[in-house]
Amino acid sequence: xxxxxxxxxxxxxxxxxxxxxxxxxxxxxxxxxxxxxxxxxxxxxxxxxxxxxxxxxxxxxxxxxxxxxxxxxxxxxxxxxxxxxxxxxxxxxxxxxxxxxxxxxxxxxxxxxxxxxxxxxxxxxxxxxxxxxxxxxxxxxxxxxxxxxxxxxxxxxxxxxxxxxxxxxxxxxxxxxxxxxxxxxxxxxxxxxxxxxxxxxxxxxxxxxxxxxxxxxxxxxxxxxxxxxxxxxxxxxxxxxxxxxxxxxxxxxxxxxxxxxxxxxxxxxxxxxxxxxxxxxxxxxxxxxxxxxxxxxxxxxxxxxxxxxxxxxxxxxxxxxxxxxxxxxxxxxxxxxxxxxxxxxxxxxxxxxxxxxxxxxxxxxxxxxxxxxxxxxxxxxxxxxxx
Amino acid sequence: xxxxxxxxxxxxxxxxxxxxxxxxxxxxxxxxxxxxxxxxxxxxxxxxxxxxxxxxxxxxxxxxxxxxxxxxxxxxxxxxxxxxxxxxxxxxxxxxxxxxxxxxxxxxxxxxxxxxxxxxxxxxxxxxxxxxxxxxxxxxxxxxxxxxxxxxxxxxxxxxxxxxxxxxxxxxxxxxxxxxxxxxxxxxxxxxxxxxxxxxxxxxxxxxxxxxxxxxxxxxxxxxxxxxxxxxxxxxxxxxxxxxxxxxxxxx
Numbered sequence: 001x002x003x004x005x006x007x008x009x010x011x012x013x014x015x016x017x018x019x020x021x022x023x024x025x026x027x028x029x030x031x032x033x034x035x036x037x038x039x040x041x042x043x044x045x046x047x048x049x050x051x052x053x054x055x056x057x058x059x060x061x062x063x064x065x066x067x068x069x070x071x072x073x074x075x076x077x078x079x080x081x082x083x084x085x086x087x088x089x090x091x092x093x094x095x096x097x098x099x100x101x102x103x104x105x106x107x108x109x110x111x112x113x114x115x116x117x118x119x120x121x122x123x124x125x126x127x128x129x130x131x132x133x134x135x136x137x138x139x140x141x142x143x144x145x146x147x148x149x150x151x152x153x154x155x156x157x158x159x160x161x162x163x164x165x166x167x168x169x170x171x172x173x174x175x176x177x178x179x180x181x182x183x184x185x186x187x188x189x190x191x192x193x194x195x196x197x198x199x200x201x202x203x204x205x206x207x208x209x210x211x212x213x214x215x216x217x218x219x220x221x222x223x224x225x226x227x228x229x230x231x232x233x234x235x236x237x238x239x240x241x242x243x244x245x246x247x248x249x250x251x252x253x254x255x256x257x258x259x260x261x262x263x264x265x266x267x268x269x270x271x272x273x274x275x276x277x278x279x280x281x282x283x284x285x286x287x288x289x290x291x292x293x294x295x296x297x298x299x300x301x302x303x304x305x306x307x308x309x310x311x312x313x314x315x316x317x318x319x320x321x322x323x324x325x326x327x328x329x330x331x332x333x334x335x336x337x338x339x340x341x342x343x344x345x346x347x348x349x350x351x352x353x354x355x356x357x358x359x360x361x362x363x364x365x366x367x368x369x370x371x372x373x374x375x376x377x378x379x380x381x382x383x384x385x386x387x
Numbered sequence: 388x389x390x391x392x393x394x395x396x397x398x399x400x401x402x403x404x405x406x407x408x409x410x411x412x413x414x415x416x417x418x419x420x421x422x423x424x425x426x427x428x429x430x431x432x433x434x435x436x437x438x439x440x441x442x443x444x445x446x447x448x449x450x451x452x453x454x455x456x457x458x459x460x461x462x463x464x465x466x467x468x469x470x471x472x473x474x475x476x477x478x479x480x481x482x483x484x485x486x487x488x489x490x491x492x493x494x495x496x497x498x499x500x501x502x503x504x505x506x507x508x509x510x511x512x513x514x515x516x517x518x519x520x521x522x523x524x525x526x527x528x529x530x531x532x533x534x535x536x537x538x539x540x541x542x543x544x545x546x547x548x549x550x551x552x553x554x555x556x557x558x559x560x561x562x563x564x565x566x567x568x569x570x571x572x573x574x575x576x577x578x579x580x581x582x583x584x585x586x587x588x589x590x591x592x593x594x595x596x597x598x599x600x601x602x603x604x605x606x607x608x609x610x611x612x613x614x615x616x617x618x619x620x621x622x623x624x625x626x627x628x629x630x631x632x633x634x635x636x637x638x639x
Contacts (some may be wrong), residue, residue: 030558104556109602111457112609115448116554118488118520118559141562194522251418266572268528329559333600
């Protein structure tokens with residue numbers, strides 16, 4: 001009997017995915033004071049880990065049920081349809097990015113930045129650039145998460161099948177792929193040079209971990225995760241990561257990091273999901289599930305409603321957040337980058353994301369569907385739209 | 388012992404508030420200027436014994452200024468003038484090997500030639516922007532810097548690394564951070580000074596010393612910024628010489 005996915009949507013997933021979307025928005029505005037408060041400044045991992053893990057969890061939750069009820073072919077077709085939607089969303093964002101960069105290039109004359117103007121070179125050869133973008137090889141800065149998500153979904157049907165038959169084997173295969181990727185340096189090529197900034201062969205481990213947890217893994221390791229030993233280890237590791245990250249912010253502290261430790265630890269490789277980052281995320285997750293149970297009353301409070309709503313419409317809100325971060329940076333440059341303005345832009349951006357999420361929920365409601373409702377089991381529309 | 392000394396130097400620098408260079412405009416927070424925690428032994432020997440200082444600036448487009456007369460206003464030419472003033476009895480020569488749109492790897496191809504032709508005791512190596520724009524793998528970038536620094540040191544030159552400029556308008560379009568982090572790692576690993584141009588210029592921008600986001604064709608601000616960079620580089624060289632004198636150590 002394959003493990004049954006839980007029948008109800010875990011609101012904690014929506015909450016933390018919503019928060020991750022806010023953090024991704026804040027982090028993607030360069031030189032934003034508000035982003036000093038985001039988790040990447042206090043530890044090794046950042047919102048990307050949260051987003052990918054929860055996306056894996058939700059994908060298994062939604063398509064796992066579909067695979068059980070309708071079979072491999074139908075579930076795979078839905079997964080690929082979702083990948084297509086994300087591809088279209090990514091291309092839409094790419095067009096917005098092109099519009100911004102083309103605008104900036106026309107008003108960028110400073111002789112100091114002669115070299116930086118090389119970034120506009122690709123506008124001169126749209127024949128190559130556009131095709132490379134369609135192939136997901138040319139990806140502007142901060143537009144790497146959706147291509148990763150597409151790649152992960154493309155590989156998801158066989159993984160999901162195996163997760164339902166042999167969850168432990170599936171997780172072992174995923175970990176082996178991660179290890180082999182590190183050993184052989186596998187990655188997908190990018191244009192004009194280099195590789196993907198989120199290596200799908202490495203990041204798939206986090207996605208698979210999320211999926212594994214959704215299909216019964218979380219229940220199996222629950223007692224282990226809640227044990228005092230794991231709690232202690234997680235706290236110690238988070239404190240260690242915090243101390244190390246502080247030495248990045250205050251260079252005077254850097255001298256206290258022993259040379260051997262620095263040489264062993266650095267560089268902490270985001271591209272290939274460094275094991276230090278993975279461990280940091282797992283420590284955060286262990287502490288979170290211990291102190292926020294699934295029936296935590298706070299999940300029903302009005303205060304957390306905006307974040308939960310954002311998390312429930314993650315693709316739309318993610319795209320909106322990326323657009324708003326472009327727009328926010330644009331405002332800093334063209335109008336003002338005073339601290340007051342940075343706070344205002346950050347707050348306004350999150351407010352717009354919440355309003356959009358509420359609007360999308362409303363649309364779905366008037367169409368007679370209710371993805372946030374806990375009374376209905378996930379249906380086909382949920383599968384198509386909310387993983 | 389070395390770590391302890393480095394710790395003491397860094398700590399002292401961190402405690403100080405502001406380090407003013409020659410021109411008050413160039414003042415930067417001390418922790419940004421204190422990149423020079425590593426000695427420059429070959430430079431110290433050349434200055435103390437031969438009274439010469441032959442420098443090559445190896446860089447790409449951000450080591451020069453576009454426009455008429457830009458080269459004379461850029462930091463390599465200014466460095467020559469600043470050094471001649473600071474070390475009046477030393478024969479200083481700054482040769483520039485600067486070409487736009489060059490990646491770090493492309494620059495290393497010219498190292499052998501530069502070493503044999505110019506015989507520098509110091510190579511100031513600026514790189515990173517082009518690599519970031521074209522998306523060179525950050526690991527490959529780090530490996531290139533490592534090899535390049537080793538090559539230069541083996542060829543008898545000390546090295547000072549210079550990282551990218553801070554450019555607010557293109558900040559969301561060029562992923563500078565990964566490359567800046569890797570350059571810092573190489574600087575620490577090879578124990579060579581690093582002029583953290585990115586952090587310094589960002590500090591200038593945030594503190595309002597220089598307005599870096601205006602669209603202007605004028606060279607005025609750019610020239611003042613390059614003048615400051617030259618002075619800060621001269622500080623790095625001065626500190627490197629001083630450290631070498633204070634703690635003589637065989638040249639590797």
